[in-house]
Amino acid sequence: MNILIINAGSSSIKFQLIRMPLETITCSGLVERIGSDEAVFKFKSDKGTIEEEGSIKTHKVGLKKIADVLLDAEKGVLKNSSEIDVVGHRVVHGGDSFSATVLVTEAVKKEIQEYATLAPLHNPHNLEGISIAEQLFPEAKQIAVFDTAFHQTMPLKARKYAIPYDLYDKHGIQVYGFHGTSHKYVSEKAIAYLNKPASKILSIHLGNGCSITAIVNGKSVDHSLGFAPGNGLIMGSRSGDIDHAVIFHLVHTLGYALQDVNTLLTKKSGMLGLTGFSDLRDIQTAAENGDTACQLALEMNAYRIKKYIGAYTAAMNGLDAVVFTAGVGENSSVLRKLVCADMDFFGITLNHAKNELRASVLREINDVTAKVKVLVIPTNEELEIAKQAFELCG
Incomplete structure (x- = not known):
């Protein structure tokens, strides 16, 4: 077929x-x-x-x-x-x-x-x-x-927002989660590599869109994106987490139309809004050449990811592996280094030589003494989609 x-x-x-x-x-x-x-x-x-x-x-x-x-x-x-x-x-x-x-x-x-x-x-x-x-x-x-299907296993305490119950019950306002095809694929690869079905894994999908998923025993239990793919980590043009009061301030005080706010937060924010560049490769090059805005943007990006690692490690009560995947996660040794710096409390330490190596295969980049495996796993959403399509049509 x-x-x-x-x-x-x-x-x-x-x-x-x-x-x-x-x-x-x-x-x-x-x-x-x-x-x-x-x-x-x-x-x-x-x-x-x-x-x-x-x-x-x-x-x-x-x-x-x-x-x-x-x-x-x-x-x-x-x-x-x-x-x-x-x-x-x-x-x-x-x-x-x-x-x-x-x-x-x-x-x-x-x-x-x-x-x-x-x-x-x-x-x-x-x-x-x-x-x-x-x-x-x-x-x-x-x-x-x-993409939302993988996250159907999230418990209600992780899916619900602290808003009136009718908005969830009648209108379906909840955390749906995204990048599920990618998170499912790489988490299965990680579990097989670890040879540990009973595992606690953080899958970090970093591309133009970004998300992190807490995965226990192969099941999604929490996820950084929510009702729509706009919150959580800092993304290519999306802001990620932001105080909702900022939206009201933009509308009521600064005179923004709601559609303009939506455009601002989804298409003009994130790394693009911070630096003027839409591609992380351009941002890294500029940062290396002394661009302070790009340097700060990379630090902010990594800092946001670190906070989610800490929160989800606490939620899972442990951590066996951190997985970096997708275009940025697989290729940016710079961002991986920033994310894993000063994380030894969690058992996360990099082998910097391994981190710098470029390869399109699953690889381990943690220090040999690290308690937590740090893996780079090329995602293959296409193969995962093919498997699911064949199961349905075969």
Whole structure:
């Protein structure tokens, strides 16, 4: 079964064509920095690799470019669209409606659209990916895998907000959690590596969107993102945790419209708001060259992560491993070093030489005497989506 995976993030699209159940990757690729004139397109198959830089202003343009390359007579891997049996889509917010993988129907698309107000940087792009895939691969089944599903195991004491009960009971206002596909994948890899099913793990997903999940015995028990993917850690353009009084001050005192506040906190804050840069690589380079705003932003980012490590270690009453994953978590030795500095009280100490090594495999970067394992595990949301899609359709 040929399963094409489309994983649309807030500023990127990752894709893989996977032959199931063998888990053979026919091709893979990435569109990143969408919305800029320096967007990057990467494609890899047995026929070679493609890497291009240029303007890709929207997700729609990126998705069409992916489809064109897949079907290209010279560079592509498909003779025609009918070779795709299933298209698996990552969908960020499924609310209370979806606790498992589903076949996409018009009703499902309508629900995804309704949750777009809670995940404005993601659900619209996820839905756009589904619509375009329906046009390009009309004979394939379209499958949706929801990031919120993994967090259904969180206990009520972690899911509920301290607001009137009716808002939870009648309107579903609660912590839903996100990046669940990634957290599920890397936590399973960590448990297998540790050979410890009864484990206490912190999975730290750091990309343009960021989150940390407390995982006990393979189950999510707490998570930094909430009702929508905007709070918790400092992100690429999202503020993370902020006193809600700031919102009222912006509206009532400074004259902001509510939509402007939403735009400010989701698209103009975070590392972008602190530095003027949207990509962490640019921020690290500027920091190395003495940019004090970028230096402070990195310190703030790490400090926020440290606070969550402390809180979740207390909540779990212990810690066996910390996992860094996703684009920033896997590649930024700078941020990992800042996060793990002065954490020996928790049994976290880095081996700095191992931390600096670059590799696309699971690796241990803690000091040999450390009580807590510090792991870098490349996430593979695409493979996890393929597994779940195959289980549903196979």
